[in-house]
Amino acid sequence: MVCVTYTVISVETMRLNAITSAGFLKRLKRDTRGNVLAIVAASALPLTAFVGAGVDMSRAYLVRTRLQQACDAGVLAGRRAMGAGGSLTPAVSNQISQYVSFNFPQLEYDTTAFAIQPTLTSATDTINLTLTTTMNTAVMKLFGSPTVAVSVACSARDDYANIDIVLVLDTTGSMGCKPQRNAKDCSDNWAGKKGGNTMVVGGKTITYVQEETNNSVNISRMQGLRDALTALRTQMGKIETQFNLATPDSRKRIRWAIVPFSQMTNPGLSIGTAGTTLYSRNPGWFNTSGTYRSGGSNSLVSHSAYWISNTWDGCVEERTTSNLITPTSNYQIPDNLPSNAHDLKFDTVPGGPDTRWTMADPDATGSAQYACPKAMRELNTITATDFDDYFKFSNGFVANGGTYLDIGMLWAARLLSRTGLWSADNPEYYHAFPVKRYVILMTDGEMDIGETGYGAYAQENYWKRTTNDGKSTTAEANHTKRWLMTCAALKNNQAEIYAISFGAGSTLSADMQACSSGAGYGYRAADSAALLQAFQDIGENIGSLRLSQ
Numbered sequence: 001m002v003c004v005t006y007t008v009i010s011v012e013t014m015r016l017n018a019i020t021s022a023g024f025l026k027r028l029k030r031d032t033r034g035n036v037l038a039i040v041a042a043s044a045l046p047l048t049a050f051v052g053a054g055v056d057m058s059r060a061y062l063v064r065t066r067l068q069q070a071c072d073a074g075v076l077a078g079r080r081a082m083g084a085g086g087s088l089t090p091a092v093s094n095q096i097s098q099y100v101s102f103n104f105p106q107l108e109y110d111t112t113a114f115a116i117q118p119t120l121t122s123a124t125d126t127i128n129l130t131l132t133t134t135m136n137t138a139v140m141k142l143f144g145s146p147t148v149a150v151s152v153a154c155s156a157r158d159d160y161a162n163i164d165i166v167l168v169l170d171t172t173g174s175m176g177c178k179p180q181r182n183a184k185d186c187s188d189n190w191a192g193k194k195g196g197n198t199m200v201v202g203g204k205t206i207t208y209v210q211e212e213t214n215n216s217v218n219i220s221r222m223q224g225l226r227d228a229l230t231a232l233r234t235q236m237g238k239i240e241t242q243f244n245l246a247t248p249d250s251r252k253r254i255r256w257a258i259v260p261f262s263q264m265t266n267p268g269l270s271i272g273t274a275g276t277t278l279y280s281r282n283p284g285w286f287n288t289s290g291t292y293r294s295g296g297s298n299s300l301v302s303h304s305a306y307w308i309s310n311t312w313d314g315c316v317e318e319r320t321t322s323n324l325i326t327p328t329s330n331y332q333i334p335d336n337l338p339s340n341a342h343d344l345k346f347d348t349v350p351g352g353p354d355t356r357w358t359m360a361d362p363d364a365t366g367s368a369q370y371a372c373p374k375a376m377r378e379l380n381t382i383t384a385t386d387f388d389d390y391f392k393f394s395n396g397f398v399a400n401g402g403t404y405l406d407i408g409m410l411w412a413a414r415l416l417s418r419t420g421l422w423s424a425d426n427p428e429y430y431h432a433f434p435v436k437r438y439v440i441l442m443t444d445g446e447m448d449i450g451e452t453g454y455g456a457y458a459q460e461n462y463w464k465r466t467t468n469d470g471k472s473t474t475a476e477a478n479h480t481k482r483w484l485m486t487c488a489a490l491k492n493n494q495a496e497i498y499a500i501s502f503g504a505g506s507t508l509s510a511d512m513q514a515c516s517s518g519a520g521y522g523y524r525a526a527d528s529a530a531l532l533q534a535f536q537d538i539g540e541n542i543g544s545l546r547l548s549q
Contacts, residue, residue: 056137060148063109063135068152070103075127075156078118082158088120090128096129110136111150126157153417160239162435163542164379164426166257166415167229168408170443171373173262175221176209176399179527182505183445191399201396204313207371208398221444221503222399224528226391228535232440233387235539250431256382257415258390261408262372262401263455264360268314269375315372316357317408318456319343319350323466327481333489344482346413346489347420360454368454371401379415379425390403403448405441406483409515412439413490437495439540441515442531444503447483449475480511487515498538499523502531 078096082088097116106113114133121128132151140146141340161423173195177186194210211220236254243252259265322338324331331337333344342348342355350356362370374396382390391397416437418426428435451461461470466478489495499516501508502521508524520541525531 007490009101019171036177056135056140056145059109059138060135060150061134063111064150066109067104067131067133067150067275068154070100071129071131071152072156073103074100075118075129075154076115079125079158082125082127087349088118092127093118096127100131102258104131110138112136112147112487121155125535126155128155129153158242160242160252161433162252162430163236163239163254164257164416164435164437165254165542166259166379166412166437167440168259168261168412168439168441169225170402170403170405170408170445171222171260171262171397171399172401172443172448173209173371173399175225176211177221177503178214178219179221179224179444179503179525179531181503184505186503186505192291195400201394204396206396206398208400211393211399219528220399221528222393222397224531225442226388226397227528228532229391230388231532232535232539234401235536236542238382239542247420252433253381255379256377256387257362257379257412258377259408259411259415260376260397261404261411262371263404263407263450263453264315264372264401265407265456266314266316266373266375266387267357267411268312268316268359312359313372314375315360316456317359317360317458318465320354320455321465323464323468323478325357325466325478325481325485327477329481333485339471343410344485346410346486347417349421349423362454365454365459367454368459369402370454371452373401374398376411376415377531378422402450402453402455403443403445404455404479405443405447406479406486409439409441409483409486409490413486414491416490416493418493418494436542437493437499440498440500440535440538442500442502443512444501444506446506446509446511447476447480449479451475454470464469484511484514491517498523500525500531500534 002234017340027265040102074096077099078088078092081095082092093116096118100116111133112135114131116129116131118127118129130151130153132149134147134149136147137145140148173191174183174186175191176194181190190212191209194212195208197208197210199206211222213219240254243254246252312331319342320340321343322341324338325341325344331341334347337344340354344353348355360370360372362368362372374390377390389395414420415422416426416439417423418428426435449455449460449472451470452459457463457465460467460472460475464470466482468472490497496517497515499508501512502525504526506524508522513522523530523534523537525534
């Protein structure tokens with residue numbers, strides 16, 4: 001017999017149980033205690049992977065950066081060792097390996113060993129290198145990524161082209177002072193008292209400011225400049241040595257032009273002789289003897305005509321110009337100039353009275369201050385010995401005169417012009433290689449125009465060739481405008497300009513920076529050591545090896 005037991009639950013009991021269950025679910029829904037623990041547990045692995053990826057990616061970035069630096073150092077060293085027209089010899093490859101291994105030793109930063117196998121692109125003499133390694137991960141290996149691949153590539157080529165350098169050098173009276181003197185100290189206590197000395201060089205009488213010494217040691221700015229120029233020539237000589245490794249018919253060259261300037265330049269002894277007349281004209285005259293009275297009638301003044309003669313020293317007065325060029329004018333060289341501003345049209349070949357220079361004739365100006373610097377040198381190759389000889393005091397490289405920055409740059413522009421007076425000797429290519437052109441301007445002061453001094457534009461206060469009032473302040477502002485216009489025109493013609501301000505009182509002014517080719521092209525040298533370093537840096541920058549990738 002089967003016994004069946006029945007449990008009878010009343011409807012009321014079922015209702016109460018349902019109410020109790022619903023209350024529990026509602027309380028559970030509202031209760032947030034313990035939720036964070038569940039979330040953290042669920043996200044622990046993704047967070048670990050995320051942080052681990054960041055750590056390992058940072059390590060990989062460091063490895064790539066260091067490997068790239070090693071690659072760059074290797075190909076640069078190899079390209080330097082290969083020289084001009086060389087080949088990728090085992091010695092060159094070994095040099096590359098040494099530089100790479102020094103900068104990134106094998107197995108460094110938990111990486112695997114990598115091969116160093118440079119190649120050569122013969123058409124451009126470019127050394128190429130690719131370095132590939134893998135880095136073991138520290139965290140991501142727990143998530144199935146045990147390594148990260150790192151690869152870098154680099155190339156180096158000899159970016160030397162033919163090089164033309166024009167040195168535009170301030171040889172004004174203050175260059176006789178030591179660099180530590182400021183402008184006032186130099187003028188009052190040295191240049192103003194030590195000028196007027198004369199000596200004869202090559203049959204020409206030269207007037208100069210004595211160069212400052214200390215216990216018989218020359219400490220002048222001129223001597224500091226000489227030493228710096230020798231350092232530059234030595235630096236460029238290293239490049240010349242590489243050039244000379246090539247066969248003569250494919251050899252590149254370095255040419256130098258030198259433009260010493262004060263209130264004049266001396267092109268005459270460069271393009272002619274002191275016995276050659278460029279152009280002669282009737283002199284102007286001014287009565288400066290004082291006041292006088294004139295009656296109402298006209299009368300003729302008789303005088304005796306006679307010839308005067310002197311030996312030309314090579315300096316010239318500038319071509320016809322305009323006094324409309326002011327700091328606020330918008331003129332530009334060469335196409336937007338006053339029609340009679342023939343001096344600034346540096347591409348113009350002399351062809352008539354307005355476009356010719358005239359011989360400087362200081363005897364016709366009475367006692368006006370006059371300074372004719374050493375004869376400029378046209379673009380040509382030069383040996384280290386001849387280079388140093390040019391700048392010797394005994395050979396006439398001396399300090400004297402005022403500062404016309406514009407006249408120095410103007411002759412640099414003429415020497416580099418491919419359509420001007422020297423166009424036949426200014427090719428765009430030489431032996432199938434381009435010609436790069438550089439101007440290095442060195443000055444120890446700002447524009448300094450004397451009203452009564454005799455310069456490239458005659459006597460400013462009498463002739464008023466560049467001003468309408470003849471005042472020195474007006475002339476300095478107008479000549480500064482001309483200088484900056486010439487700098488801009490040179491840069492537009494693909495010449496690179498380095499500007500150096502030398503001496504304790506000098507600054508790398510906004511105008512000097514504007515004249516230069518921009519950041520990295522302007523230098524301030526407070527003393528001779530800084531000047532020497534500036535010229536060395538410039539020598540290293542001109543035509544140096546380049547990373548091409």
